[in-house]
Amino acid sequence: MSFQRFDDPAGGGDHAARLADLRGQMKALGLDAFIIPRADAHQGEYVAEADARLAWLTAFTGSAGFAVVTETRAGVFIDGRYRVQVRGQVDLTQFTPVNWPETRPSDWLQEALPQGGRVGFDPWLHSRKEIETMEAALGGSIAMIAVEANPVDAIWQDRPALPVGAARIHPEDLAGESAGQKRARLAAELKAAGQAAALLTLPDSISWLLNIRGSDLPRNPVVQSFAVLSDSGQVSLFADPAKFSPEVRAHLGNEVAILHAEALPAALTDLEGPVRLDPASAPEAAFRILEAAGTAIARGPDPAVLPKARKNAAELAGMRAAHLRDGAAMVRLLAWLDAQDPAALTEIDVVRQLEAFRREAGIIDISFETIMGSGPHGAIVHYRVSEASNRRLAPGELLLIDSGGQYADGTTDITRTVALGEAPQEAVAPYTAVLRGMIALSRARFPKGVAGAHLDALARQFLWSEGLDFDHGTGHGVGAALCVHEGPVRISRASDMALEAGMILSNEPGYYREGSFGIRIENLVAVTQAEAEPGRTMLGFETLTICPIDRRLIDLRALSRDERIWLDAYHAQVREALSPLLEGEALAWLDEATAPLQD
Known part of the structure; x- marks a missing residue:
């Protein structure tokens, strides 16, 4: 069987009807616009089929971009890599390609909503930096509204299930360092900075840190997961437990606890700070959960990003x-x-x-x-x-x-x-x-x-x-x-x-x-x-x-x-x-x- 598939990458479908259904959801939520990013909750370039909301809605399958939908407009924002591709994929009677970053989404929104309005977004799919940048550019003329439930998911009737790919051990002779050594090294950095823990949201950072590889995503051997690394070197790993065989669990050891992904919000609420979050990659939702709990947040880079590089x-x-x-x-x-x-x-x-x-x-x-x-x-x-x-x-x-x-x-x-x-x-x-x-x-x-x-x-x-x-x-x-x-x-x-x-x-x-x-x-x-x-x-x-x-x-x-x-x-x-x-x-x-x- 071939690794690569040659079917229609967008999967077909009536994209005009989907757009109309989304506008119905927006109206019910009192929203004048909604943002549909390419990224998933991990800010990944490559996403599981269940997270391919942009492709499902618009038919555009590039690895970067986003859409902004209002009652009368639907812009698909793409950079120079995709300006030929997008015109061949989207229904140009329904969607308008927008050259980005030449045109900022804030400028587009202020033109589309000159009297102001409410722009909805899913806080799990956008980083804190992204939302702050947008709000600063809008200057208060348009309100950014975090939704509790994504309206695209509400209309996606045949949405695929989230992947449960098997994790595997990445051998230490290839990694060059044990997972325990990596955890101790990064934990010492947190302790020296006076930080009690760090939330890791990038699956490649987590896979690198724990010397594991996965099969959740085609082409990218990562385990889709979140993790909390404490200043003691212990890790709480939030992912479907079905991904981890007894052999992989033994490799992870007693210092790594495997918890269901759905347990992450409650676990964040229980953390004692300061907790390091990377505003460039951590979901806006994670910041909001910690802020609501009164937990101190230390803004800083994902501690694994540079060591991994x-x-x-x-x-x-x-x-x-x-x-x-x-x-x-x-x-x-x-x-x-x-x-x-x-x-x-x-x-x-x-x-x-x-x-x-x-x-x-x-x-x-x-x-x-x-x-x-x-x-x-x-x-x-x-x-x-x-x-x-x-x-x-x-x-x-x-x-x-x-x-x-x-x-x-x-x-x-x-x-x-x-x-x-x-x-x-x-x-x-x-x-x-x-x-x-x-x-x-x-x-x-x-x-x-x-x-x-x-x-x-x-x-x-x-x-x-x-x-x-x-x-x-x-x-x-x-x-x-x-x-x-x-x-x-x-x-x-x-x-x-x-x-x-x-x-x-x-x-x-x-x-x-x-x-x-x-x-x-x-x-x-x-x-x-x-x-x-x-x-x-x-x-x-x-x-x-x-x-x-x-x-x-x-x-x-x-x-x-x-x-x-x-x-x-x-x-x-x-x-x-x-x-x-x-x-x-x-x-x-x-x-x-x-x-x-x-x-």
Whole structure:
């Protein structure tokens, strides 16, 4: 059975009728508007089917965005990644795409409700920071109303059940530290800060802390749960007890109590403070429960977020090993693809073949829905092929392959853009500019304290010089055998988080020409110590991804000497690392694909 499904991602349905039903619920509640986020109570990018309210209501399936519905308007707010996709998914007679963050929801609401009004929201689905930002922007002209019951849930008659996926142990030799050591380390931090406990709401933080992995969500091996970590190192874990086998319970030990998820509100009421809550990720509802109980709240970051982002030696070793096997699977796919007649293949054919090679390499799951965008589909940044959209490949086009695997020891995410036959000439200049930006970031050396915002322009400079750009961040954090998108670090103009040794990020500049093609080249990189003069700390990047880059699309005249040296050295590394894992046609293809550049 395939990991990836190819049915209609929105699941079909009468979205106009659903919108009308929601407006009926809003009227009954005395609301002039209601906000429907993509996120669940854990502020997750990937949500269970039971929490996919935005997709159910609007048909939009992107991993970021939200809708705001009034009596006469329904705006679907999307960023630059989804502006093509949203128009192909939502009923444009009912829903209006809104470019966000260029248009703030507060400005949209003040235009839609010029006389003021009441805007409802589910306090479990929004963070305290999100609500405070909205209220400040509205300036008191419009009231934000927390609802006790979500009106979308009230009209969703066939809503799926919440997942009860089995938890499993993440071995200590891969984690590099026992769960007890992690709990003690974070508890000592709480005690030193004078905080009695911390509420953890991010499932990847909890899974990392307890050295467990889960199967509640496709693609993300986390246990959907909440947890309270006390300053003594004890943990109350709020999740369906059915997820935990006797073996996993024994691994968790007596210091971890498993409680039903429904017990969380009462447990919060009973806590003695100060309790640390992260306003950027903890639900608004949790703040309200503690405030109503008179419990002191200490605002602060999730205590696991930064330790999780700083991978230790064992986690880095696991990631390297996973990328080696994944690189061999990718080479087998690219060699197979070059040997086929493109016109005999569809996008789904290539997705299935790649998954077959990754299964042989040992994946537990794919790390996200494979993006297999041929021709104009490549310009849809997060394109997901379905039976309805499936397109036959064509010679002379580009194929954008963005994919990854979840292995027991690591998580991969790689993008390669390849020419199907002869390279289209109009793609050569932007492809070369994207490649040069990727190389510039790969070669970067920078002092301690530099953030992703400082590095983002390195990847865009050659596109900018030609009047081009891309509407997504250059890089996101990646977990070690965890979520393929991991906070808090990013390479983006919006990120002021300093990079630190051990952090793993993607390096993925791109270019997209709507209706024609898309280009993206992505490697994962680990932040490492770099050589520096005495008294100064410098950092750089180690490239983890091991796979050739298509050279048929490169304008070699545009490459500098240093860029050519980097690319030849990278390909030599790829050839040396992967040759022992390949044979036959795949090995011959690898030798040719990684040969030194020649004019």
